[in-house]
Amino acid sequence: xxxxxxxxxxxxxxxxxxxxxxxxxNGENRTVDVEPRLLLAHLLRQGLKMTGTxxxxxxxxxxxxxxxxxxxxxxSCTMLAVQADGHAVQTVEGLATASELHPIQEGFxxxxxxxxxxxxxxxxxxxxxxxxxxxxxxxxxxRWALSGNLCRCTGYQNIVKAVLWAAEKMRAQAGQE
Amino acid sequence: MYPSRFQYxxxxxxxxxxxxxxxxxxxxxxxxxxxSLVPMLKLRFASPAMLxxxxxxxxxxxxxxxxxxxxxxxxxxxxxxxEKSDIIRQKQPTISAAAxxxxxxxxxxxxxxxxxxxxADPQGDWAATMIALNGRIVAQGPKGRREIAMKDFVLGPFxxxxxxxxxxxxxxxxxxxxxAVGGYIKLExxxxxxxxxxxxxxxxxVGDKVVRAGIALGGVGSRTIDASDAAAALVGQPLTDATIxxxxxxxxxxxEPRSDxxxxxxxxxxxxxxxxxxxxxxxxxxxEAA
Numbered sequence: 001x002x003x004x005x006x007x008x009x010x011x012x013x014x015x016x017x018x019x020x021x022x023x024x025x026n027g028e029n030r031t032v033d034v035e036p037r038l039l040l041a042h043l044l045r046q047g048l049k050m051t052g053t054x055x056x057x058x059x060x061x062x063x064x065x066x067x068x069x070x071x072x073x074x075x076s077c078t079m080l081a082v083q084a085d086g087h088a089v090q091t092v093e094g095l096a097t098a099s100e101l102h103p104i105q106e107g108f109x110x111x112x113x114x115x116x117x118x119x120x121x122x123x124x125x126x127x128x129x130x131x132x133x134x135x136x137x138x139x140x141x142x143r144w145a146l147s148g149n150l151c152r153c154t155g156y157q158n159i160v161k162a163v164l165w166a167a168e169k170m171r172a173q174a175g176q177e
Numbered sequence: 178m179y180p181s182r183f184q185y186x187x188x189x190x191x192x193x194x195x196x197x198x199x200x201x202x203x204x205x206x207x208x209x210x211x212x213s214l215v216p217m218l219k220l221r222f223a224s225p226a227m228l229x230x231x232x233x234x235x236x237x238x239x240x241x242x243x244x245x246x247x248x249x250x251x252x253x254x255x256x257x258x259x260e261k262s263d264i265i266r267q268k269q270p271t272i273s274a275a276a277x278x279x280x281x282x283x284x285x286x287x288x289x290x291x292x293x294x295x296x297a298d299p300q301g302d303w304a305a306t307m308i309a310l311n312g313r314i315v316a317q318g319p320k321g322r323r324e325i326a327m328k329d330f331v332l333g334p335f336x337x338x339x340x341x342x343x344x345x346x347x348x349x350x351x352x353x354x355x356x357a358v359g360g361y362i363k364l365e366x367x368x369x370x371x372x373x374x375x376x377x378x379x380x381x382x383v384g385d386k387v388v389r390a391g392i393a394l395g396g397v398g399s400r401t402i403d404a405s406d407a408a409a410a411l412v413g414q415p416l417t418d419a420t421i422x423x424x425x426x427x428x429x430x431x432x433e434p435r436s437d438x439x440x441x442x443x444x445x446x447x448x449x450x451x452x453x454x455x456x457x458x459x460x461x462x463x464x465e466a467a
Contacts, residue, residue, distance in 0.1 A: 016182070017184070019185065035182070036182075036183060036184070036185030036228070037179055037180040037181070037182055037183060037218075038179065039179060039215075039219075042179065058178050058219065059178075059216055059219070059220075060212060060215070060216050060284065061369060063281070063283055066283055069286075069287075072257075072286040073282070073283045073286055074283060074286055074287050075283055075284065075287075077219075078211060078212060078215045078216060078284075078287070079211065079215065079287070080185070080211075080215070080230075082185055082187075082230075083211075083230060083232060126282070126283060144282065145282055147281055147282060147368040147369075148280075148281030148282045148283035148284060148368065148369065149283070
């Protein structure tokens with residue numbers, strides 16, 4: 001491998017069979033022709049220029065490429081883009097609205113839940129999947145839910161605090177409604 | 178990294194999938210959860226001409242108990258489905274204990290029980306539970322279905338008894354005679370690592386007596402080890418300090434560990450004895466409490 005990110009064209013030469021797929025990404029249907037071997041992480045980053053999803057280890061270990069697939073967290077470097085046909089994918093780009101950060105993003109900011117930021121998109125989506133199932137997690141439950149995501153900077157303390165901060169804010173918001 | 182080129186097929190029925198595998202004549206590979214296969218494709222340890230993706234065959238995503246207590250786990254049942262299942266927690270504690278220890282939480286949303294058994298990694302968690310529970314695999318091929326006992330299913334590391342045109346559509350765990358009790362412990366250096374050593378224990382108990390026992394060891398040999406002598410020492414006996422110590426000793430003797438960066442052979446043998454004894458003591462004390 002000559003560089004960290006390899007170009008995989010989403011418009012391959014005409015003799016290569018492609019599949020037309022429609023994937024709902026952050027609420028918007030995107031239709032693309034993909035070669036079956038293209039990974040979802042590469043479609044997002046190189047094909048659709050959504051570089052918020054990071055590829056770290058590229059071997060299903062680190063969780064930096066985590067996105068939500070029909071609401072559940074998956075490692076997008078370990079799924080083929082064709083497999084997402086007809087499914088909903090949420091990436092870090094889908095967290096904030098035009099005017100407001102998502103409470104999880106606010107939590108990472110307030111509690112200094114990142115240093116270099118490389119693992120952060122995956123951490124936030126894994127956290128979102130947890131909070132959608134359990135808005136009142138214990139510290140242990142947060143650590144458990146994030147145990148598939150590696151961070152080499154923070155020592156995890158502030159990431160856990162950030163998720164607990166977000167949970168509290170989201171509980172408060174839910175209480176107001 | 179990205180895989181080499183392949184033809185991609187996404188059948189909607191098992192029969193269609195079998196026909197595609199048959200047509201692939203040994204050059205086609207089945208894709209379920211993909212949590213082992215996709216990394217292997219990327220590393221080019223595998224470069225099949227065709228991938229047959231069964232994720233569209235939704236009816237394969239199930240786990241259910243027959244009225245007689247037989248557990249059936251479909252080919253698309255994800256690790257997470259078993260981890261979260263109340264009925265598994267109540268009725269099949271060995272599987273319930275192992276589910277949260279497979280890989281990491283994100284891999285568990287996608288990876289499948291049956292796929293993991295078919296991957297036949299000697300360090301895989303589910304192979305140990307399948308052996309301890311005396312499970313079998315239902316394979317469907319062009320000529321119909323057959324059942325393969327777990328002890329005959331894995332032929333060697335990453336090799337199974339499946340023919341190239343057969344699909345493992347279901348894992349079957351026989352109904353217990355009496356009450357199923359058991360557990361699974363794995364020593365790993367960090368979440369998601371392969372086991373330094375792991376132990377699965379599954380007992381069928383009537384009153385005080387063990388009427389059937391299975392003990393399997395992972396990570397301590399080139400295959401998942403069936404510690405059948407250790408299990409046999411428990412059958413017909415109540416769990417006591419003496420029977421537990423005997424089973425732990427025999428299980429350690431059955432292990433075939435190698436010294437490596439995860440620990441010395443002696444250390445791993447010691448862990449096996451400790452885990453067998455810990456699991457049996459847990460079962461014993463929870464029975465006393467009940």
